[in-house]
Structure formats: C-alpha cells, structure tokens
Amino acid sequence: MTTPYQFISNRYFFFIIVVFFSCTTSIFSQENKELQEAVSLRDKGIELYKVENYEESIASFNQLLSLAQKLENDQLVCTAYTMKGHIYCRNGKNKEALNNYYKALDIIEKTGDVKDEIVVNSGLILVLSRMNKNAEAQKIALRSLKAIPKTTYYNKENHLRFLTTLIDIYLDDEQYNTALPYLKKGIKMSQSLKLDELYVDLVIKKGMIFYYQKKYDTALQHLFEAKEILTHKQINNKSFPKIRTDYFIANCYYQKQFYDKAIDVLINSINCFEETDTYKPPAIRSHLLLANCYSQKHDYKHAMFWNTRYNMLNEYFLKDKDQTIDIIHEKETTQLQEEIIALRMSQAEEKKAKNRIFWILLVTLIALIAITFIYLKKQQSNKTVFQTLIQEINQLESVNKQTKVHEQPKKEISIDDQKVQEIIKGIEKLEIQEYFLKSDCNLRTMAKKLKTNATYLSQTINQHKEKSFTEYINDLRITYVLKRLQEDTKFRSYAIQSIASEIGYKSSYSLVKHFKAKTGINPSYYIKSLNKQETTSEIDA
Template sequence: MKQFLSIGFLMIAIFLNKSVLASEIQSIIPDSLTTKSPQEIISYLKYSKQKDSDVYEIALSALSKDDLILAQQYYTVALFFYETEQYERALYYLNKSITLVKELNDSKFLCTLYLKSANAYLKDWQNQKSLDYYNKALFIAQKKGSIKHELIANSGLAIILRRMGQLDKALKVCKNSLVLTEKSSDNNTANHVRLLTIISEIYLDQTKYDSVLHYADIGLAISKPLDYSIGSIDLLTKKGIVALNNKEQTKALQYFYEAKEIIDQKGIKQKKSILNLNYFLANYFYQEKQYNKAISYLNNSVSILEEKDARNIRVLETYLLLANCYTEIGQTKESMFWFQKLITLQDEFQDAKNKTITKLYNQDINKLENQIEALKNEEMKEERYKEYIFVILLSVCFVLVFFIFKYYQKQKNNTARFDQLIEKINSLQSKEKNILQPVVINDEKVKAVLDGLDKLENQEYFLHTDCDLRSMSKKVKTNTTYLSKIIKTHKANSFNDYINDLRIEYALKRLKNDKKFRSFSVKSIALEIGYKTDNSFTKHFKSKTGLNPSYYIRKINSQDNDS
C-alpha cells in the first residue's frame, strides 16, 4: 500500500513540476509571439542575432509538442545558416536537432544530420571534427545500406584525405564512389558533379593535367543543363589552372573570366569558389608582372575573410602572394605585414593538420583490428583460417621489427646529437663565443645599432613574449627595415631566426645548469623564454638541436643522477 502511495505522490510531483515549468516558459514568451505559427517563428529565428535567438527557440519549443517535428524545424533553421555560410550557428541548430533525434532512434534522419554537420565543419576547415561526423554517418549508412548517404560521406572523407596530402587514398575512395554514383539515382546530379570536382582536384595536386581536363569536361557537361553554378565555376577554374601551368596564358584568362562571369551574373556568395578564383586570377597577373591588378584581386579576397577562415590553406597562399606582390613593387612595409600574418597562421594550420593525420592513422589501425576480428568470427575451413592468421601475424611481426629498428636507430641518433650538444655548450661556457664580424665598422649608425643589440642581448630582452621586430627597432632607435638588414648582414640571420637562436641557446644552457628549471613543464619553460605556446617552442628547439625538449631534459637529469 505504501509503495502505491509513494508512486502516486511521485506522479503528482512530476505533473506539478511540468506545470510549473510550462508556466515559467509561457511567462518568458512575449505576447506578440503567442499567436504566431511555427513557420513565422522560424523566419524570425533565421534573421535574428545570436544573442536574441533564445526567446524564439523557447517559443518554437512551446508550439511543437512532437520532438520529431521540433528536430525538423531546427534542421530547417540550420540549413538556412549553412547556405549563408554561418557555419557556427548552423552547427548549433544541427546539434539541437541531433540531441532530439537520438532519443527517437530515427537512424535515417540522424545520418542526414551527421552528414550536414560534417559538411559544415569541412567548409569551416575544422577537419578533425568533420572526420568524426563523417565516420558516424558512414557507420549508419553502411549498416542501413544507404548508398546515397555512403557516397556523400565518402566524398567528404576524400576531401579531408586530400587536404592531409594522402592523395592516393583520396583518389581510391573517389573512384569507388564514382562507380556507385553512375549506378545510382545520383547519376547526372549535382552530387555527381561534386564528386567529379574532387577527383579533378586530386589529379591537379598530382599534376596529371590530362586527367584533370577529362573529369572537368565530364562535370561541366552535367552541371550546365542542371544550371549548377558552383560546379561550373569550380571546374572552369581548374581548367584555367591547368592552362596556367601549361603556359597557355590566353586560354587560362578565358576560363577564369568565364567563371567570374557566372559569379557576377548569378550573384554567387560562396566563399570557397570566390577565394579560389581570385587567387588564381591574381596568380595570372603576377606572372604577367601586373602586380597592382594581382593585389586588387587578392584584396577582394581579404575583404570577405573572417577570423575562422585562417584554417583555409588558400588564405595562407593569398597572404604569401600579397607579400610577394608588394615586394615586387617596392612596398616593403606592406610586404612584411603580410609575411608576419602568414608566419603566424602557418603554425596554427600545421598543428591542426598534424592532429587530423594522427586521427586518420588511428582509424586505419582500428580498421585493421576490425578486419582481423571479422576474420576470426567467419565460418571457414580450418586451413584457410590458419593461412589468414599466419599472414596477419607475419605482417605484424615485420611491422614490429621495423618499428623496433627505427626506434633504436632514433635513440642512437638522439644520443649522438645530445652528446654533441653538451660538448658544444661546455665549450661555449668555458670560453667566449667567436662570432664572425667585420674587422672595422666605419658606419657609426650601424655600430650604434649593433651596440644596442649587444646591450639588449646582455639584458636578455629576447626572453620577453612581446619581443618582435617593431619593439626591438624602437629599443635600438631605428626602423624595422634597417634593423632587419643589419641583422641579416652582421648576424647572418633573419630577425626571427636571430631571436629563436638566442632563446634556444639560453634554454639549453639554463636547462643544463638549473635543476629547478628542468622541473618545470615544457609549456612553463616556453613561456619563461618568450614563446607564447609550447608547440612553437618545441618546433624551434627541435629545428635547432634535432631533439625534443622533453628528451633533452630527461638526458640531463639522467646524467645528474649518474653523477
């Protein structure tokens, strides 16, 4: 009896909580929204600012009694933001929809949501997250036998593989998908064109120009009747690139202008296509030594860039070409500005690329493990089973032997590098460094700058995180261009290499002599000697010494313990 009473009270409590919650939600919704339809509220959501969207979401949720309908409505909003290249907001609503659909066990809709999320991350150059969602979608598509979804996922995976430089793998995925596409309902559709575009891009990376033109022509023949503008723009751009590489300048410009005409006539806003076309048009004019025209196209690209676009390799190439153009017309200040931006972004881009490559490698290992497991579970004859197992074990043994050999070889090389490094440091500490300098410096201005640099070195100014060319030039009372030239002439280094050499040399000596300093984390050591990130410190340390900082510290500690 008591048990039934307890359940009864619990049901009443839940009912009362829901009633209170519903009442609170109702009080948040303005009266002006209570009479609106879901379609009208969706329209408000699409054109609202992010900070003002909460109230519309609450109103939409209150109107939708069915979670599946609400998930579809969120998907509609996400598609709007996706098409307008507002990927962060698109992903926000896709995630809300995914949360609802997971509870409903609607695998087909869930696969669609995963694919759209993967595409959004891909377009936003967040390769690692994109890879995760493509794999989730691919798992469902293969389980349910959905060829359409499998093709879309494989196309995205091919793009990521291409970005990571794994061109043969990317091409293999695309060719398999092309066979499936030509036998499916996607034949002669926009999806077919997208796949042909990816294949032509891979062949372009491999400098197989005849293959690029072959697949580009097939894609154009399909895209023109469909009036698929993006496909036509991208494929015409690729034909222009091939012509440019083959020194067919007139033909290249014809293709580029044809693509530009479609952009202008159709009012195309897709950033990827515009960035690509502007870059290669600028490249054409750079080769023709029409540097101001090249700069004009590159500045058109810069004007539409946002902070998140830094992940796009085409942005790095745009900055480099801008720097080169300004160098050619003698505008050193502008050239150095774009070189600095390029260097800053390169480290971030490489770090993201390395993480994605690691994930792809782990995926291959997992795939091999799954294949082995499937092999064990199959019903097969005893002899065939043993044969497979023997081959796999033999392969694993070869791989293990190879990695063990490489490991010991690396250890041996590292030990030799370390011994040479210690010998060099001991030598530097026992006598003054012999720095090659001109015997006589007649130019008083140069001498003053060099004296200023020596003073800053003695003060260890290079350990400051804000130590850069601009601040250093102020300290020695000269301009950035002049200081850069003096360092190049008298220190035989670029400014960045000069500062990095001082920092790494300081780190080597202090780590050798200061036990407490060795107990710091690599990140703390990096900050202590002027680097903003441990990745940057590790990169420069390894570049100068051939060793990782952690290895160097371990060996020093080991030497101390032995002593």
C-alpha cells in the same frame, strides 16, 4: 442471460481496452510529434547551411542529433553527423570534420545505405586531400563514382559534386591531363542541370589547369569568366570561389611580372575576407603571394609585414591539421625566403633588412624546435605503448588459457544453467574456429550457429564476458590482428583496407578506429615498429 457479474466484467474489460488504445495512441502521437520536430530541425539546419549561417546550422543539427538518438532513428542521426562534418569542412576545421564523418560511417556500416555513404565520402575525400592524403582520397572518390550509377544520384547534383572533388585531387597531384576528361564531363553536366554554383567552380578549375601549364593569358580568360558569374549571378557560398578566383588571377599577373596589378587584386580580396574565410588555404596563400609581389618591387617593409601575417595564419592552419606539413605550398615559402636573402639591397636599407631576416630565421628556428620536440615526444609515447603492447601479446596465450579454466558467469541470468553452459561452450568453439573474422559475423548469425536466439546470446556475452556483443567481437578481431601482424611478415605488407577485410571489417575506418581505441596507436605505426624491431634483431644477430 447475462448475469450482473458478467455485465460488470464485460464493462471492466471494455474499459481496459479503451484505456489501452488511448495510451497507445497517445504514445504514437508523441513519437510522431517528435519525429516531425526532428525533420523540421533537419530542414532548418540545411537551409541555414545553404546561406552560410554555420553557427546556427550547427546548433540545429546538435538538437537534431539529440532528438534522433532518443528516437533511435539511424537515418536522422547519420544526417546530423554528416551535415556537421560538411560545416566543419567548409570552415577548415579538419579534425572536427573527420570525427563527425567517421561517426556517420559507423552508422552506415550497420545500415548499409550506399547513398548515405556517397554523401559522407564527398566531404571525407576533401578533408583527406587537404591533409595531403591524396592517394587515399582518390581511391574513395573513384569507388564512390563507380557506385553512383546504381543510385538515384546518377547524373544529378551529388554525382557532379564527386566529379569536382576528384578534379581537385588530380590538380593537387599535378595530374592535369587526367583531370581534363572529368572537367569536360562536369562542365557539360553542370550546364545541363543548370547548377551555376558548380559550373563556376569548374570554370575556375579550368583556369587553374591553364595556369599550372603556364598558359597565363588563357587562364585569365577563364578566371575572368568565373569572376563575371560570381559578380552578376545569384550563387550560394560564393565566398570561397571568389577568394580562389582572385588568388589565381593575381598569380597570373605575378608570373607575367605585373606586380602592381597583382597587389591590387590581392588587397581588394583580403579586405573583403569574412572572419571564417581567413584560415582557408587560398586566403592564407594570398598573404604569401602578396609578400612575394612586394619582394619583387624591393618593398621589404610590406614584404615582411605580409610574410609575418602568412606565417601566423599558416601556423594555425597546420595546427588544425594536427601539424601535417603543407607540402603543396612548401615551394612558395622557400621561394620567398630565398628571394629576400638574395635581393641586392641598397646600403641605406641593408642593416634593417639583415635584422629582419635574423628575426624571421629565429622565429622559424624556434617554431621548428617546438614542432620537433612535440613530434619526438609523441614518437616516444607511441614507442612506450608499442613495447607494452608487445609484452601483452607475448603473455596473451597463457592468460587466455587461465581465463578459460576459471571463467564463470558473474551473475545469474534468466536462462537455465545447462543452456548457459551450452552457449558458452559454443562461443569458445567459434572462437577456436575464428568465426569472428567473417564479415557476416553478427549477433543474429552467431546466435543461429549456436542454435539459440539473439537475446540469450547477447545476455550471456554481457554477463559472461562483461562486455557487449560488439565490444566482444572487436576485441577478438584486434587481439587476432595484433598477434598475426607480429608473427606474419607477409600480412604486414598488406594495405590497411586489405587487413580490415581479412579480419571481417567492411572498411579501413572501422579497423583504424577500433585498433586505436584498444591500443592507443594506429595500425600503420604498429606495423612500422614491428618491421623496425625485426630489422634491428637481424642486424644484432
């Protein structure tokens, strides 16, 4: 028989269960609603990106990033960083693009998602090639192409996009014969997939190859085919390929000495530029080519005007690339200056021409002095950081010994003292064994080795080392690599990727990022300075 007390207790228990499930359902419902909102923001941002509405697209991905971080959804956070990188890449903002790509790669390093890495790399290699780091871009592209057959991207759009980017790298390196097999494969694939946007891009590249091989009539045939497609077919993001096509058509005319035709093409192209197009490389080069055309016609007034415009745009572009020298167009700039100086001017125009040349050289000289000053200042700063770093490394061993003797947990934690001491001794033993250099060194594997759980280990490191587990491992690795690079000459000759693998990182990006965060300089500069210091010491001896 149920007593009144039992009846009340049962009803009370039932009430608690109802409230619990109600709250749980409410939480799940809220999370599900936020997830749906995040997916909606992602889709909206991608659609805006496709129609080149980059400002609103960035706003959508910023909202997505904030919400995805709240939901702790690595996949959506990675998507937000990747798409922001793609947008900045299209707008020629290389520094912002790299920052977002590296953040996406940091997440991918944790998740190990090959498909996401391929998508990020598709933009990363484009930025690297713009900054004249073609060798590094080519390695990443070939590595990604090798991985694609193992994914659902094989023989799909992303596969084709990698081919087109790799062709761009080979074109910049003037490896035309190497590019051709990839070009033929890409054209066949784009036709099969009916991707007009990528097909026209490959047709333009084909025209470029014939241009570089000085087969100007054949080049014009392919370039006019591309222009026809861009005019009559519905293609997204046609602004950049149109500028590129016009630039190379005008270049063919220029080489054939049809200067008036080249000028007409370039003027029409420049007049159609949108604001976001102005600072793209083909758009900037169009101004220089136009100046060259007027120079050949002995029209110095217009030549100077367009050369000044070119210098202004190119200066902005180089500043955005952290003042990286644009080697690709250095010959064209030199050519223009030599032509202007070498031209035989009429007596009536000679005085004006000399004044113009004087001001061009003066402005160029001032710009060179400013760039040299900034460069030397940066070098001096790096040198100071390097010297301080060497002193710290030389004192590292004695400091570490003192630290180990006196180091005690700073705060009480919810583990018994004996267990804490066992974990601390285990950590110190693993440090001596250099377990932190293994690529599979993570919180779980380390906890397993110490016969404890991840929570206890994390809490012990947080309070004993006063840093997170990730910070702790990164500090050990960077300290190790600093010391070893200083002592081991052979180790210094390794590629950055090999050094990264040697100390447990899966990519060179992680090494460079954590090295610079701890020291303030890049690994390459540190190695170069060590070699220079060693050479100087040998000479003095």
